[in-house]
Amino acid sequence: MHAITIPEPGGPEALVWAEVPDPxxxxxxxxxxxxxxxxxxxxLLQRQGFxxxxxxxxxxxxxxxxGRIAALGPGVSGWAVGDEVCALLADGGYAEKxxxxxxxxxxxxxxxxxxAAASLPEVTCTVWSNVFMIAHLxxxxxxxxHGGASGIGTMAIQLAKAIGAKVAVTAGSAEKLARCAELGADVxxxxREQDFVDEVRKATGGAGADVILDIIGAKYLNQNVKALAxxxxxxxxxxQGGVKGELNLNALLRKRAAITATTLRARPAAEKAAIVAAVREHVWPLFEAGRVRPVIDRMLPLSEAAEGHRVLESSGHIGKVLLTR
Known part of the structure; x- marks a missing residue:
């Protein structure tokens, strides 16, 4: 088969379409x-060697x-060759198999x-596990x-609105904010122009946000605590805003607030399976009822993955960037 390989870490040009052994x-x-x-x-981080x-x-x-199931390994039941599926992966999606x-x-x-279903597994599993299974919105x-127009953000808006929550978003342009509003964002x-702490407090009568989904990290740490209810x-x-920050524990204590931090990729298979099962139970019916939909910025050929990386690095996209066979 062919796959996108990374012979040496580097910029988007480090991605090489090459023939590799079949899995x-x-x-x-x-x-x-x-x-x-x-x-x-x-x-992007993997391409850079980080x-x-x-x-x-x-x-x-x-x-x-x-894609479609081409073969079943030993011990698999409930699926058949030819079934159309989407999948959460630890790696390997930039390939023919x-x-x-x-x-x-x-x-x-x-x-x-x-x-379009290729846009769903990572965002639905990330949002559902963090916002609903852990933070219990x-x-x-x-x-x-934060980052309301990103792939994660566009899905978080829709899922939160579907369960009856109020949604505030941050984004860096009027165009992105307009798209967030189309998806149901309230605030x-x-x-670039507004203090999100002040805006969230104004929108909630001074109470603050009950849950914050943050892609920035260290740069926003103390502001996020201030914005919490x-x-x-x-x-x-x-x-995206750094890995080390100073936290005012007194502010956290006074609010009786909690901070969690997770990744999805390195979780054990059993944990991923539990998240996937929860998404199938709770999120898939929302797609089928038309209450949630994929948000796709553009589609590019898989062999042009480097251009997809450039798009994401420029942060000019809204929703997901797909690579197609």
Missing amino acids: VPGEGEVLVEVAATAVNRAD YDPPPGSSPYPGLECS VAVPAGQLLPIPEGVDLV RPGETLLV LINY TSGRLAIIGL
Whole structure:
């Protein structure tokens, strides 16, 4: 088969379309013939040499894919050759084929086409696990989403609105904020011109956000704590603003607030399977009812993955960037 390889770390030009050995599904795995994959921030870090794949996983980038099952490994039941699926991956989506633990497979939601489904596994699993399974966002509460126009952000807006929460977002342009509003965001904050702490407080009558989904990290740490409501929950899922910050513990104590930080890629297979099962149970019906939809910025050929990386690095996209076969 062919795959996007990284012979040496570097810029987007380090991604090389090359012939590589076919993967073989092991115990409990299926072989998926890839129709499409998506570009995620972790792929950029892996290309630069800063985020190695978990031990034993594929060396090729790609944290999600859609496609058709080409073969079943030993011990797999409930799936058949030819089934159309999308999958959460530890790596390997930038390829013509990938071996996937069966517990990380999802059927294609009714109303979503096969290629568009490649945009779903990473964002739905990330948002559902952090915002709902860990931070326990409830109807009537306020969620603040940093990077509201990103793949994660566009999904977080829709899922939070679907359960009856109020949503505030930050983004860096009027165009991005307008798209967030179309998806249901209630409070639109241009982080280049406005203080998100002040804006969230004004929008909540001084209370603050009950849950914050943060892709920035250190740069926003203390501001996020200030923006939290009493008993608020800050979920950190990205480090675009740095890895080390000073935290005012007194402010956290006075608010009886909590901070969690997670990654999805390196979790054990059993944990990923549990998250995937929860997404299938709670999120897939929302797609099938038309209450949530994929948000796709553009589609590029898989062999042009370098251009997809350039798009993501420029932060000019809204939603997901897909790579198609």
